[in-house]
Amino acid sequence: MQAKLLLADGTRLEGEAFGAETETLGEVVFNTGMTGYQEVLTDPSYCGQIVTMTYPLIGNYGMNRHDIEARRPFVHGFVVRERADFPSNWRSEQSLDRWLKDYGIPGIAGVDTRMLTRKIRVHGTMKGILSTGGASWGSLEEKLDAGFLLRDQVARVSTRSIHASPGYGPRVVLMDFGAKYGIQRELIRRGCDVVVVPWDTSFEEIERLGPDGILLSNGPGDPKDVPEAIRTVGRLLERYPLFGICLGHQLFALASGADTEKMTYGHRGANHPVKNLETGRTYITSQNHGYSVRNDSLEGTELTLTHIALNDGTCEGLTHRRLPAFSVQYHPEAAPGPHDSEVLFDRFMGLLNGRKQEKEGAAHA
Numbered sequence: 001m002q003a004k005l006l007l008a009d010g011t012r013l014e015g016e017a018f019g020a021e022t023e024t025l026g027e028v029v030f031n032t033g034m035t036g037y038q039e040v041l042t043d044p045s046y047c048g049q050i051v052t053m054t055y056p057l058i059g060n061y062g063m064n065r066h067d068i069e070a071r072r073p074f075v076h077g078f079v080v081r082e083r084a085d086f087p088s089n090w091r092s093e094q095s096l097d098r099w100l101k102d103y104g105i106p107g108i109a110g111v112d113t114r115m116l117t118r119k120i121r122v123h124g125t126m127k128g129i130l131s132t133g134g135a136s137w138g139s140l141e142e143k144l145d146a147g148f149l150l151r152d153q154v155a156r157v158s159t160r161s162i163h164a165s166p167g168y169g170p171r172v173v174l175m176d177f178g179a180k181y182g183i184q185r186e187l188i189r190r191g192c193d194v195v196v197v198p199w200d201t202s203f204e205e206i207e208r209l210g211p212d213g214i215l216l217s218n219g220p221g222d223p224k225d226v227p228e229a230i231r232t233v234g235r236l237l238e239r240y241p242l243f244g245i246c247l248g249h250q251l252f253a254l255a256s257g258a259d260t261e262k263m264t265y266g267h268r269g270a271n272h273p274v275k276n277l278e279t280g281r282t283y284i285t286s287q288n289h290g291y292s293v294r295n296d297s298l299e300g301t302e303l304t305l306t307h308i309a310l311n312d313g314t315c316e317g318l319t320h321r322r323l324p325a326f327s328v329q330y331h332p333e334a335a336p337g338p339h340d341s342e343v344l345f346d347r348f349m350g351l352l353n354g355r356k357q358e359k360e361g362a363a364h365a
């Protein structure tokens, strides 16, 4: 079956259909990871996006239950140069094609992904429509014109109810804006008592859960699309130790008076160099974002720029000067990606334990 991908600038790409037979509209973005397509497909931050992989062969190690990052995928479509029909790996349980079919996600293969990526690098990410159901170019043009990109992705991907992973360590309320499992895994590995709450949980409700600290998760879309969450974060910040990751980092910045902006084509891949300005060390990081905190908006706030991207100088990390709160734009949970930055979870544990001891000290005094 033939598949068609039409971009907002009029570019028409034809290829071979795989995955589900359907039609989907989304923001066309590219990811440069050589491996990790399974973690990419299941990262809820891709909700509403059609992802192009720049690595030319995708699907060769199949799909397994262990490497998924959320209860289901939210990505809208998948674009590859060549897909592997016969995966070969001892962990593989299913082919990429079968898995995409099961979740109703369309894919297109045989596309010149280098040309597509260069286009996005120059003109920026753009709206596109992908059809695997035999639609005509004319009907796709109409639908692309009339269709619009989602703005309510966080509400679509966040958990609907509060749930816990009990532990004996400090209690962390994880605000789920589209959290990857990797974040919870890192907290549980450190013994935390994790309570996951929906993105729009009120300050009062979080307070009733008695947290020792707050983790703001990654998530899809423009951080300014969730103003109620920004207000809640502003109040939590004054009260609890806090760690923000990716979208969580952007919400922390907005709640502290800084500003964010859309990037031309963003950072999506597993080898983005980031420099820690405090130590001078450079880390290789996993990233997936299309917005960033404006460095020039930090003046007049209580935030200090702690990390920058070495490719373009954009903001990758912040610390609050008065409060025990910090954030990074990249993914320390590293799924997919290098494990360089796991230490950030230890830094957060340091803040949590400090607070727990303070509380216990007060109770015994």
Ligand SMILES: NC(=O)CC[C@H](N)C(=O)O
Residues within 6 Å of the ligand: 045, 217, 218, 219, 220, 221, 222, 223, 245, 246, 247, 248, 288, 289, 290, 291, 292
């Ligand atoms: N992975 C994320 O949390 C991404 C944050 C935000 N949606 C962005 O694209 O910048």
